[in-house]
Amino acid sequence: MLVALLPGDGIGPEVITQARRVLDALAIDGLTFEEALVGGAAYKATGHPLPPETLDLAKRADAILFGAVGDPDCDALERHLRPEQAILGLRKELSLFANLRPATLFPELADASALRPEVATQIDMIIVRELNGDVYFGEKGMRKTADGKREGYDIMSYNEDEVRRIARVGFETAMARGKKLCSVDKANVLETSQLWRDVVIETHAEYPEVALSHMYVDNCAMQLVRNPGQFDVIVTGNLFGDILSDQASMCAGSIGMLPSASLDSNQKGLYEPIHGSAPDIAGQGKANPLATILSAAMMLRYSLNMPAIADRIDAAVAKALAAGARSPDLGGTMSTSEMGDAVLAAL
Amino acid sequence: MLVALLPGDGIGPEVITQARRVLDALAIDGLTFEEALVGGAAYKATGHPLPPETLDLAKRADAILFGAVGDPDCDALERHLRPEQAILGLRKELSLFANLRPATLFPELADASALRPEVATQIDMIIVRELNGDVYFGEKGMRKTADGKREGYDIMSYNEDEVRRIARVGFETAMARGKKLCSVDKANVLETSQLWRDVVIETHAEYPEVALSHMYVDNCAMQLVRNPGQFDVIVTGNLFGDILSDQASMCAGSIGMLPSASLDSNQKGLYEPIHGSAPDIAGQGKANPLATILSAAMMLRYSLNMPAIADRIDAAVAKALAAGARSPDLGGTMSTSEMGDAVLAAL
Numbered sequence: 261m262l263v264a265l266l267p268g269d270g271i272g273p274e275v276i277t278q279a280r281r282v283l284d285a286l287a288i289d290g291l292t293f294e295e296a297l298v299g300g301a302a303y304k305a306t307g308h309p310l311p312p313e314t315l316d317l318a319k320r321a322d323a324i325l326f327g328a329v330g331d332p333d334c335d336a337l338e339r340h341l342r343p344e345q346a347i348l349g350l351r352k353e354l355s356l357f358a359n360l361r362p363a364t365l366f367p368e369l370a371d372a373s374a375l376r377p378e379v380a381t382q383i384d385m386i387i388v389r390e391l392n393g394d395v396y397f398g399e400k401g402m403r404k405t406a407d408g409k410r411e412g413y414d415i416m417s418y419n420e421d422e423v424r425r426i427a428r429v430g431f432e433t434a435m436a437r438g439k440k441l442c443s444v445d446k447a448n449v450l451e452t453s454q455l456w457r458d459v460v461i462e463t464h465a466e467y468p469e470v471a472l473s474h475m476y477v478d479n480c481a482m483q484l485v486r487n488p489g490q491f492d493v494i495v496t497g498n499l500f501g502d503i504l505s506d507q508a509s510m511c512a513g514s515i516g517m518l519p520s521a522s523l524d525s526n527q528k529g530l531y532e533p534i535h536g537s538a539p540d541i542a543g544q545g546k547a548n549p550l551a552t553i554l555s556a557a558m559m560l561r562y563s564l565n566m567p568a569i570a571d572r573i574d575a576a577v578a579k580a581l582a583a584g585a586r587s588p589d590l591g592g593t594m595s596t597s598e599m600g601d602a603v604l605a606a607l
Numbered sequence: 608m609l610v611a612l613l614p615g616d617g618i619g620p621e622v623i624t625q626a627r628r629v630l631d632a633l634a635i636d637g638l639t640f641e642e643a644l645v646g647g648a649a650y651k652a653t654g655h656p657l658p659p660e661t662l663d664l665a666k667r668a669d670a671i672l673f674g675a676v677g678d679p680d681c682d683a684l685e686r687h688l689r690p691e692q693a694i695l696g697l698r699k700e701l702s703l704f705a706n707l708r709p710a711t712l713f714p715e716l717a718d719a720s721a722l723r724p725e726v727a728t729q730i731d732m733i734i735v736r737e738l739n740g741d742v743y744f745g746e747k748g749m750r751k752t753a754d755g756k757r758e759g760y761d762i763m764s765y766n767e768d769e770v771r772r773i774a775r776v777g778f779e780t781a782m783a784r785g786k787k788l789c790s791v792d793k794a795n796v797l798e799t800s801q802l803w804r805d806v807v808i809e810t811h812a813e814y815p816e817v818a819l820s821h822m823y824v825d826n827c828a829m830q831l832v833r834n835p836g837q838f839d840v841i842v843t844g845n846l847f848g849d850i851l852s853d854q855a856s857m858c859a860g861s862i863g864m865l866p867s868a869s870l871d872s873n874q875k876g877l878y879e880p881i882h883g884s885a886p887d888i889a890g891q892g893k894a895n896p897l898a899t900i901l902s903a904a905m906m907l908r909y910s911l912n913m914p915a916i917a918d919r920i921d922a923a924v925a926k927a928l929a930a931g932a933r934s935p936d937l938g939g940t941m942s943t944s945e946m947g948d949a950v951l952a953a954l
């Protein structure tokens with residue numbers, strides 16, 4: 261089985277190195293790796309953030325382990341050349357429409373959350389975010405108004421097939437957990453959301469055992485602070501999912517701890533930490549590699565069908581934390597490679 | 608001076624009653640009131656959520672004190688008949704483009720926040736939300752795709768004039784406070800955001816003393832949990848402002864505590880608590896009226912030019928809290944009218 265390694269920008273290479281060390285230590289039979297450039301790093305070397313070789317490797321691979329993209333040097337480039345286009349392009353080209361973002365707190369880290377420990381420790385949810393549609397991929401551009409003013413525009417839309425397939429992932433995820441699904445939209449203002457809500461309600465007929473609720477996105481942002489323990493599975497669109505999943509992850513502890521999976525309809529997936537490229541700390545050994553190591557575990561579980569090995573990684577991370585491993589984001593002083601050492605020692 | 612009272616739906620009438628009691632007790636010379644129906648209540652009585660008489664009163668008035676709209680009975684109505692259209696219609700018809708949402712914690716309530724007290728007590732910010740544009744007011748509808756699928760769509764857009772006038776409110780607000788402005792967008796994905804960012808940067812030239820920063824909306828949702836004390840003034844579009852201001856208010860304490868102002872370019876304004884109509888607790892005397900009472904204070908300060916009387920209301924609310932006044936959302940048992948009594952006693 262082939263894993264594509266796409267380290268990317270900023271702290272991406274540092275955290276991918278540690279995940280690779282963990283995977284190597286497990287000496288998994290038949291697992292091979294190929295690495296390629298992506299993001300600002302690819303743009304600087306080849307003139308394109310997602311070069312054809314990289315896309316080709318991603319297509320050939322059984323799974324993709326991704327670091328991060330984003331580079332302030334590239335902010336002034338035309339949109340299609342910016343690092344972010346690489347991850348958006350991979351999601352779209354590979355039809356990775358289902359983004360799973362678990363938000364749970366390692367009990368060892370209850371003190372690292374900005375929330376009161378009694379609130380933070382209740383958090384155990386998965387956010388299912390649609391990744392191939394919404395205002396991300398509609399027509400967009402700059403134009404002039406009738407009286408010559410500059411105007412930016414982006415079309416938000418979803419059709420019923422797009423909503424139905426992600427709604428099903430939401431319901432399936434809920435069936436495998438607490439059987440509670442909360443669909444988040446802004447149906448009191450947006451027609452896109454009205455269609456979303458209508459189709460989620462229709463799809464509910466296929467999953468009568470799941471308790472379905474609906475929440476407006478502004479209320480959800482509030483509830484994720486007030487009482488995050490109320491959520492089991494949240495399903496939402498691309499834009500709202502972007503905002504809410506980052507928020508939820510922070511409620512659950514450090515952004516340096518949380519992995520994610522982006523899946524197609526055959527369980528092929530791209531795995532990445534939910535944090536970004538953090539250019540301000542890149543190259544300084546300050547990044548927490550655990551989110552990427554946990555993403556590798558998700559990869560073994562969802563795409564490579566090796567749940568037992570995935571469990572071993574999860575357990576090793578918990579053990580390392582229990583033994584006191586703490587990078588700066590967790591209030592400690594350990595470097596990126598020392599955090600990797602701690603997980604290897606626990607394995 | 609004429610104040611339009613628009614109680615609306617759910618807990619709206621209960622909280623407006625208490626704000627009216629406080630204003631009456633102050634016996635302000637020349638202040639008169641007229642009341643009108645709005646939202647679901649207006650729809651049920653007249654067939655329209657914003658009847659012409661109500662709009663006319665709002666136009667004639669010097670300021671508007673608004674309760675809340677939203678009624679589950681109306682969820683299945685066509686969009687233009689739903690209660691929410693009343694507040695959207697008032698904002699648009701009266702050109703109330705600048706929504707000011709302060710988020711600060713009364714020190715007496717540090718224990719009511721889900722955030723750790725040491726994080727919550729640092730919060731002292733104003734969110735300046737644009738209220739007349741964005742995906743809220745663009746063309747929207749249901750259509751069929753080429754292969755006959757239902758599709759919902761909404762056009763997001765801003766032109767440079769719209770961005771410039773709200774950016775100026777952001778900069779002015781920052782000049783009157785800590786001189787720090789953070790503009791929030793999603794310029795790495797949206798052209799609307801790219802124009803927003805370009806124009807905010809251009810407008811900065813008029814306010815060289817203000818320290819301007821930019822943040823992506825997903826990161827901002829995270830930072831509002833991680834380190835909300837970093838923000839002084841946030842300026843953002845209609846949709847992101849909807850989400851972030853609700854989130855920020857919850858970080859700052861109970862949603863039952865926070866007022867808001869929606870202003871036109873002549874300081875005429877609509878004042879409302881940021882909470883909604885809360886149909887689940889309507890008519891039970893459980894609603895916290897303090898957000899509406901504080902909204903009345905904002906009205907006196909911004910639109911009616913009576914800052915000294917506004918200060919008296921703010922002080923009375925603080926005194927009532929210090930004396931132990933607590934509605935259920937604050938962990939207490941006082942009813943809506945008992946909370947009103949407590950403020951009156953403190954006046």
Ligand SMILES: CC(C)[C@H](C(=O)O)[C@@H](O)C(=O)O
Pocket residue numbers: 344347348502795796825
């Ligand atoms: C980098 C950016 C385009 C991306 C997104 O908005 O989807 C990121 O924020 C994420 O959530 O993976």
Ligand SMILES: CC(C)[C@H](C(=O)O)[C@@H](O)C(=O)O
Pocket residue numbers: 448449478691694695849
């Ligand atoms: C009721 C709704 C249309 C409104 C909005 O989205 O603006 C509300 O959430 C608010 O923030 O005032």
